Amino acid sequence: xxxxxxCVGCVVVLSVIEQLAQVHNATAxxxxxRLCSYLPVKLFLKSTCYLVxxxxxxxxxxxxxxxxxxxxxxxxxxxxxxxxxxxxxxxxPLPKVAWKxxxxxxxxxxxxxxxxxxxxxx
Amino acid sequence: xxxxxxxxxxKICQEIKSAIQNSVPFKDVDSDKxxxxxTLRGYHWRGRDCNDxxxxxxxxxxxxxxxxxxxxxxxxxxxxxxxxxxxxEKKFCEGSQPRGIILLGDSAGAHFHIPPEWITAxxxxxxxxxxxxxxxxxxxxxxxxxxxxGFLNSTSRMKENSIYLRLRKRNRCNHRDxxxxxxxxxxxxxxxxxxESLSRKELLDHPAIVIYAMIGNDVCSRKIDPVxxxxxxxxxxxxxxxxxxxxxxxxxxxxxxxLYGLPDGAFLWDHLHDRYHPLGQLNEDVxxxxxxxxxxxxxxxxxxxxxxxxxxxRTLTSERAEQLSNTLxxxxxxxxxxxxxxxxxxxDFQEITKKWQKRGGQPWQxxxxxxGFHPNEIALLLLADGFWNxxxxxxxHILGKENPFNPQIEQVFGDQGGH
Numbered sequence: 161x162x163x164x165x166x167c168v169g170c171v172v173v174l175s176v177i178e179q180l181a182q183v184h185n186a187t188a189x190x191x192x193x194r195l196c197s198y199l200p201v202k203l204f205l206k207s208t209c210y211l212v213x214x215x216x217x218x219x220x221x222x223x224x225x226x227x228x229x230x231x232x233x234x235x236x237x238x239x240x241x242x243x244x245x246x247x248x249x250x251x252x253p254l255p256k257v258a259w260k261x262x263x264x265x266x267x268x269x270x271x272x273x274x275x276x277x278x279x280x281x282x
Numbered sequence: 283x284x285x286x287x288x289x290x291x292x293k294i295c296q297e298i299k300s301a302i303q304n305s306v307p308f309k310d311v312d313s314d315k316x317x318x319x320x321t322l323r324g325y326h327w328r329g330r331d332c333n334d335x336x337x338x339x340x341x342x343x344x345x346x347x348x349x350x351x352x353x354x355x356x357x358x359x360x361x362x363x364x365x366x367x368x369x370x371e372k373k374f375c376e377g378s379q380p381r382g383i384i385l386l387g388d389s390a391g392a393h394f395h396i397p398p399e400w401i402t403a404x405x406x407x408x409x410x411x412x413x414x415x416x417x418x419x420x421x422x423x424x425x426x427x428x429x430x431x432g433f434l435n436s437t438s439r440m441k442e443n444s445i446y447l448r449l450r451k452r453n454r455c456n457h458r459d460x461x462x463x464x465x466x467x468x469x470x471x472x473x474x475x476x477x478e479s480l481s482r483k484e485l486l487d488h489p490a491i492v493i494y495a496m497i498g499n500d501v502c503s504r505k506i507d508p509v510x511x512x513x514x515x516x517x518x519x520x521x522x523x524x525x526x527x528x529x530x531x532x533x534x535x536x537x538x539x540x541l542y543g544l545p546d547g548a549f550l551w552d553h554l555h556d557r558y559h560p561l562g563q564l565n566e567d568v569x570x571x572x573x574x575x576x577x578x579x580x581x582x583x584x585x586x587x588x589x590x591x592x593x594x595x596r597t598l599t600s601e602r603a604e605q606l607s608n609t610l611x612x613x614x615x616x617x618x619x620x621x622x623x624x625x626x627x628x629x630d631f632q633e634i635t636k637k638w639q640k641r642g643g644q645p646w647q648x649x650x651x652x653x654g655f656h657p658n659e660i661a662l663l664l665l666a667d668g669f670w671n672x673x674x675x676x677x678x679h680i681l682g683k684e685n686p687f688n689p690q691i692e693q694v695f696g697d698q699g700g701h
Contacts, residue, residue, distance in 0.1 A: 179403030198411050200412065203415045251572060
């Protein structure tokens, strides 16, 4: 898994956003803003956070509003990928509906997203 | 994406990368390997430089002309007593046999720690991330709070002190003489890449106590099948001997080297697997078993051998760890070196678990909650306590004698310039 650390990073951040929204009974957007507001200005941490929110926020909001788990969101946004022939890596219990179907539905939701036009490395 | 591609940042990025790769301070004007800057391998890792424009002024050196005119060894003791014209360093430190502590370790020795408040939404606030910049520029390590070289007050209200603070308390002339040369992922097999970062001049400096503590990465790997990756006793023996020969050509005579054994990491699964990971505590949906599986699946687990539901694999890993510990024992009892004597101390996690349980603690409270792998600050300080008591009991000469002038040093020089 060339991007194992990227995948773990995505799942952890998405988990924190989901749980911030749950704990504060807020929207995903508000949770992301809250998380960025907690970060220090040093080392561009706060500005990087707002940049990431601006870039990926709209897709994340659509997917979380569709009750997708952090695993599904990160696979749909291609921070995680299942290498052919390798097992599916997931942190949370798998969705009740078949993973394949869930992921297809998630990809449908973010289809045409400008974000996914760029290769993830940029 | 790669901010280091920006032309005006390229140079500083290169310098930072070089500092981290070579484990030497990023900010070190006189290039004596000691710094006035905390992170990026600065004084959080080695004694703070007291004069960063003089390469001959650094912690651990023998005093220049008894430091009558300047503090050449940064222990805060210098000048002349007006009552009798005797230099303070001569009066208070001569014959007290000062010594430094040097740790050659891995992420455990550097005290790798990801604060759980960074990922616990229910407790998150503006204060949660205040230490993130410091942690990031220390590679997520906290050597300033480690069991070997920590100099800050414990954040877990433990009464036990680090080995360095105990040496300093025993002889205030040891102030600032510490080096934490640990690295994430370090093992006997790659120590040669950064052992040169050790700073000790055989003829100019005081003797040192060197702790060799490669406690996991020789049996730990992220591979799906970690067994072929494990260091064999023969490979281990060969590399440890290479490192000892290097130390013998660098350490002042009268130094001591202590080989620290490997733990039985099966402890991790036994005490954590069915507990909830911080990410799973809010909705009770992620245990350490699932967390370990996720990391192993992505092949980024720090230690597949012990962080596994496969009992056979855990047992194999513990067996190899014990073989490597026995290799260290064999070396310590059979090899002699001119500049240092050699000892072996076991990594006795069971002992500190019992000690902790006597205080009403639980074993799982000794492990870093976010990575579910590293010993946490409590464990590191309990291990330091066990190490100190064992060495004091069996080989007291290693630690040196109590300096009778400690009270006078404190009276004249206070905190000796702090850390």
